Amino acid sequence: MEVPYFDAASTAPLHPLARQALLSALDEGWADPARLYRDGRRARMLLDAARETVAAELGARTDEVVFTTSGTQANHLAVLGALAGNHRNGRHLVHSAVEHSSVLHAAERAEADGGSASAVPVDRQGRVDPTAFAAALRPDTALAALQSANHEVGTVQPVAEAAALCAERGVPLLVDAAQSLGPLGSPAGWSLLTASAHKWGGPAGVGVLAVRKGVRYRSPLPADDREAGRVPGHVNVPAVIAAAVALRAVRQEAAALNPLQHARIARLREALPGLVPDLAVLGPAEERLPHLLTFSCLYVDGEALLGELDRAGFAVTSGSSCTSSTLTPSHVLAAMGVLTEGNIRVSLPAGCEDADIDRFLDVLPNAVAAVRSKLDAPSAAVPTADEVTLDTLGRRCPIPVIELAKHLTDVPVGGMVRVLSDDEAAALDIPAWCEMRSQEYVGSEPAAGLNAVAYLIRRLS
Amino acid sequence: MEVPYFDAASTAPLHPLARQALLSALDEGWADPARLYRDGRRARMLLDAARETVAAELGARTDEVVFTTSGTQANHLAVLGALAGNHRNGRHLVHSAVEHSSVLHAAERAEADGGSASAVPVDRQGRVDPTAFAAALRPDTALAALQSANHEVGTVQPVAEAAALCAERGVPLLVDAAQSLGPLGSPAGWSLLTASAHKWGGPAGVGVLAVRKGVRYRSPLPADDREAGRVPGHVNVPAVIAAAVALRAVRQEAAALNPLQHARIARLREALPGLVPDLAVLGPAEERLPHLLTFSCLYVDGEALLGELDRAGFAVTSGSSCTSSTLTPSHVLAAMGVLTEGNIRVSLPAGCEDADIDRFLDVLPNAVAAVRSKLDAPSAAVPTADEVTLDTLGRRCPIPVIELAKHLTDVPVGGMVRVLSDDEAAALDIPAWCEMRSQEYVGSEPAAGLNAVAYLIRRLS
DSSP states (O other): OOSSBOBTTTOOOOOHHHHHHHHHHHHHSOSOTTOOSHHHHHHHHHHHHHHHHHHHHHTOOGGGEEEESOHHHHHHHHHHHHHHHTTTTOSEEEEETTOOHHHHHHHHHHHHTTOEEEEEOBOTTSOBOHHHHHHTOOTTEEEEEOOSBOTTTOBBOOHHHHHHHHHHHTOOEEEEOTTTHHHHOOOTTOSEEEEEGGGTTOOTTOEEEEEOTTOOOOOSSOOOSSGGGTSOSOOOHHHHHHHHHHHHHHHHHHHHHHHHHHHHHHHHHHHHHHHSTTEEEESOSSSBOTTEEEEEETTOOHHHHHHHHHHTTOBOBOOSTTSTTOSSOOHHHHHHTOOOTTEEEEEOOTTOOHHHHHHHHHHHHHHHHHHHHHTTOOOOOOOOOSEEEEEOTTOOTTHHHHHHHHHGGGSOTTOEEEEEEOOTTHHHHHHHHHHHHTOEEEEEEEOTTSSSEEEEEEOOO | OOSSBOBTTTOOOOOHHHHHHHHHHHHHSOSOTTOOSHHHHHHHHHHHHHHHHHHHHHTOOGGGEEEESOHHHHHHHHHHHHHHHTTTTOSEEEEETTOOHHHHHHHHHHHHTTOEEEEEOBOTTSOBOHHHHHHTOOTTEEEEEOOSBOTTTOBBOOHHHHHHHHHHHTOOEEEEOTTTHHHHOOOTTOSEEEEEGGGTTOOTTOEEEEEOTTSOOOOSSOOOSSGGGTSOSOOOHHHHHHHHHHHHHHHHHHHHHHHHHHHHHHHHHHHHHHHSTTEEEESOSSSBOTTEEEEEETTOOHHHHHHHHHHTTOBOBOOSTTSTTOSSOOHHHHHHTOOOTTEEEEEOOTTOOHHHHHHHHHHHHHHHHHHHHHTTOOOOOOOOOSEEEEEOTTOOTTHHHHHHHHHGGGSOTTOEEEEEEOOTTHHHHHHHHHHHHTOEEEEEEEOTTSSSEEEEEEOOO
């Protein structure tokens, strides 16, 4: 592992006790737990013990818990299995707009197969209103899904309130606890719960799916007699054992660790806006994950900033539209209505030290300045016309916002700037920029004769 | 691992080089390979290298190979993904009657969703006739599936011949190579290939799905951008690396190991029938897996025999109807029309020694005798009536056959025995016993007034 590693929310480093347990289990738990001979029986006993450990941490019965091969698989199975099991109620799914992509992709699959889904909006902190969540429930709603805490901005969701309202309506609630199970433990009120071991310090290859007794579930996969018929395939016993050991350890360590992580994040939260101009911290200051913070920087290409930070030795990630794997903006930041450009997520591992925070605060301003200088970020100018049109066609985030910022002062106060853009992210970032800068976002219209949009901004100051 | 471990076909012991690779990869390949920082890029490079290794062993392009979480998942995806991709041709699947249960369960799922499937029978050696296989192809056949070698009796299937006939008809052929990839390498002619790392000496949690360029495939699972959109979820990079290292190692070792294993199996094959009365070796002597042998013992409860052998230190398994996980007889042995009772599968790991074979030959006769003595197995008697009816209702395999054998001599030569049984296995085992004993199996009829079957046997000698 490189130090400082600030991407624990993607994959936490393997807990030292989990590593030991994995090595032992390669010797003790390698055999097929379905077999009747001694090595098979021993693997079965170790698997049973791991299930008891995880069930105890979840506040569940052992026969409610199965091991999947990933958190993504757990979410796919939970959504599709609960919808199939409750199909007599209907085929409608309610979920927050900021669920993990695995929940959204399962919802898309259910819709493609004739179901329907409603996304409940969030506020600018990324939080769901439980009343609005309950209001989205319909007579044909077969499942509701609400994450315990958001994976991009750390917002803790009001799961207990939502669960109570769902229970009144007889709708089972899936809680994706992938980001919170380690630091915060099992949320209250779930009907189905999912999690991912490599996010709590366990090994890759293990997820958890818990389904309360009495919650109807029908496997969407071909039949198999392992894991209660819910997860086909040979069970990876050594990894499951290591996952259980890690979960118990991190739950025991959380009481001491959480205040330290909260303090480190609070320090970043307070210091960053003063160190870096045009930086917006996203997500709430309270009711949040202890170890995670996201911020956006105007006039910054997120991928370029990741590269600068990597060269300085920091491993962070981005929900920005500018990262490599996808050109569409983060659906979480879009649902919050906040700036997506130059977005960086910092998530601290258990082994984080205060000196790492010092160094990050030291390094970030120069890293941002380096990216901005390459992108010719804006500085002040004098007005040249009452109205200007900026052609940013074919140019990607953050260029449209940089052009807007550079040329706003080409018009006098009260003047209008039209930004022509064919970048999807501009629809999010231009309004967000206007709000940050207290300028008036007038609206958008199709750009005549172009496969693009014209965004209208009135200069107010 | 206990020695002697004779169940390598369930799970092979982790190859020493794979164990080393796994430990290194926990340090070097633990990060998310989708990330842009140094640890992420290193994980990506290691994953790419593992894919190149496996692709080279398969004779495939790297972009044809994805890593699944198990061989079972690979078979589910291959069957359902190829059927979905080729749905314009129809929704019919052709498969051998002796495919792995994961292929059969995927076929059942496809049938439940409106598809159809045809099972091609096998001969008494468990072998498919390629001409009969091709004859089952229809204009609406979207996929054919033929294993490279059978997992219960070791029969190598005529994949190349079947593949040529499928290619003439434009039907893609799925080859489940789980049992043979380690010892025999990649089979010729596959359109889709599946395998399972823990069967070749890799770790649990890794399967392989290869799909030739040009073969139509549509994922049956929700969308995900990992593994070419075919296998959702975080990729278990350390396990994949270890799996690739193990595959390369076992393929290099196979040329030296296979003749040794062939000789050991041949020795068992020759010696067993002389050491244990009423023992039948199943499967062919040639064109078989080098390391696997299955036999059945009359008048033996398979689970009890597993227990006797376990106490003597041998880890073996059984395809018998009498094992714990299921009460239905092995579909493989049923399709072959051979005796299912007292069935034992021996599959030798790479570390097997000749002395292990010596000891097994030493231990088995007493183990079988011990089980038979507890079950009151038959000995000779004098005739008492021209026709007898044996009521074995409520009694499971091997009791119906034991009762038949004990009481056949209650009737004179030419006399008739009626066995009343409600055990599904009797329908297989009574005819198989008659063939072994050169007695006439006359047929079966519903037992009047009982939820059972009457089996009619004429004594010939």
